[in-house]
Amino acid sequence: MVAMMGWGVAEQQGWRKGPWTPEEDKLLNAYVNFHGEGRWSCVAKCAGLNRSGKSCRLRWVNYLRPGLKRGHITPQEEGIIIELHALWGNKWSTIARYLPGRTDNEIKNFWRTHFKKKEKCTLKQEKRKAQILLAKQQQPQEQQQQQQLQEDQNLKIRATPQSEASQGDNINMITDHEAQARQENNMDLISSSYPNLEGDQYCLPALMNQGSVGSWADILLGDEGLYMGRLWNLDDEHVNGRNISLSQCNKSAMQNQAAAVTAFSSGGDYSNTFYNGGYIF
DNA sequence: AATAAGGACAACCGCTCCTAA
């Protein structure tokens, strides 16, 4: 049985499988550098590799391709991954486009290990959530009204033109109607990405610059593994056009919002972009 | 010191999408 055989052995069709040897890498590298990428099934034959085209492509894309970054995912990259995953879900290749030097495989692996961690936190989160909800219910009505007032004022500040925040970049304000429509979509997306969160707790703080946290995962989960802050919502259309418009998707705030937009260019300082966008958490 | 658990990484598999004939 092929499936029962280990790696590094020949398959029935004669293709070699398993880890690549330095010699194979050298052959593939030389061939692709000379002929360019593509026609992977030809590569396998012409380069003298006893590998399937798929295997060659994968090896090139994930390991041999020039410009690949090595080493751990940085907190910056981590933040981008979390953000984009909240928007797109498991669209690893799409996410990878915004992380120069990182492959979809790498990001996928990264997410998996972190997702496992998150699953372990679930029980703890549930407990903490219950505590917070209880505290909320017990909060005096007057205090809640004051909080709402404060939130509305913050919204006004955020909705002001942001020429200073996004100089030279496309600004795209969305209407209340659009915001609401988007909210519905995004809430679904976010709910599926963060199933343990309450509707009014979707949030992503930009605390990285404050030095109080070690990573974006720390921010997202907080001390008790509970997500804190505000989650940003990236607009797909603008992502594809290189500029990402951001609309805030706090549930109550979204109903009134004229969302702020800030630009994102791949490889740029992402957290700074948020922070400079006039959004202070 | 031994071993179990977990993390990181590499690679394969099956499916879908794209494109050229």
Added chain:
DNA sequence: TTTAGGAGCGGTTGTCCTTAT
């Protein structure tokens, strides 16, 4: 318009290494 082959994508699994017990 259809179809077949190639390419790409996401899910899954295997292996190695490190850390905790």
